[in-house]
Amino acid sequence: MKRVQGGWVVGEGNDGGERVIDFAVAFNLPMINTFFEKMINRLITYSSGGMESQIDLLLSKRDHLTEVRNCKVINGENVAAQHGLVVIVCILRNCRSKKTRMDPKIKQWKLKEAELRVLFKESAGSIRLNKENLRTEFEIGLPNEAVNIGVTRKEVEQAVKKMKNSKASGLDNIPAEIWKSLGEEGIDIGWELMQKIFNQEKILEEWRGSLIIPIYKGNGDTQKCGNYRGIKIISHTMKIWEKIIE
Incomplete structure (x- = not known):
């Protein structure tokens, strides 16, 4: 239980609290409220009829626990009747996506002579082959007519x-x-x-x-x-x- 519950708790345990602890242990979810040393009034999340307790808990994945810097209850800000507002301060990791590498553009407009620009546009639309790298032409055949040598x-x-x-x-x-x-x-x-x-x-x-x-x-x-x-x-x-x- 110490893996998911820190030492800073308020109030006595009950059946509901035990179920929360069992859930946190089963899925390895630390209860953030209990890991920060605070005054009692900064830990109490519920107050009614003279009874005070810590029943509003924030759970997170263990990997994200290192990003949390503080957790406390803000007094006087009631989100719901008899419940205090629980807030956390965290620093998110850098999640910027990697930039997609784009192919460099051919700066054809830098060719000074107009005739060269026209010639370049005409030749760039297809692959230019020289005498040392001629395109091999094959006859059109039926499917699966290739020769398979099998397994060597x-x-x-x-x-x-x-x-x-x-x-x-x-x-x-x-x-x-x-x-x-x-x-x-x-x-x-x-x-x-x-x-x-x-x-x-x-x-x-x-x-x-x-x-x-x-x-x-x-x-x-x-x-x-x-x-x-x-x-x-x-x-x-x-x-x-x-x-x-x-």
Whole structure:
């Protein structure tokens, strides 16, 4: 509770106050009123029939607590009957947006001769190619008429080398270290499998399943599913295929 409630409080606790504290603890929201040392009359937010208490509380995200410089109650300014006005003084961080970098303009008007300006406008509308960089023209063909060489052995070898060790395995329980330990024989096995998938244009049925592990975000109630994010663990063999087709 000390994480969300400072030492400057007034009055006795009740059921309503306990619910506010539970809410603040669950979502890690500090109660700003209680973190600043003030006289009693600067802490009291409610007064009625001789009973005084601190029931109007300001909550904020912990990241914003460093921006708050002061918090107090202004006496004599009643926002509502029997309640005092609670104000805070804060310094906001610099939130200026970054300027978009614009492409520099071509200052064609600085060309002194009129003929040069006309020639520049005519040539600037299209890409000018010299003899060393001629445009290659291709015949118009039907879709998917390009020649595909398939998956090469070198691509499989490079994909295996890029795999990271000590990573969780998928449903097939084959870690990345197994592929690396097989050496040249493992490259041949993987190459044959990848060529088969490429030619059939269909992935393995085992790859359609994956393992999802919930990871707690670190904030909020641990009993709520919304405070978790799912980590999807797929097969390392499928990762080899993904690296090849990238």
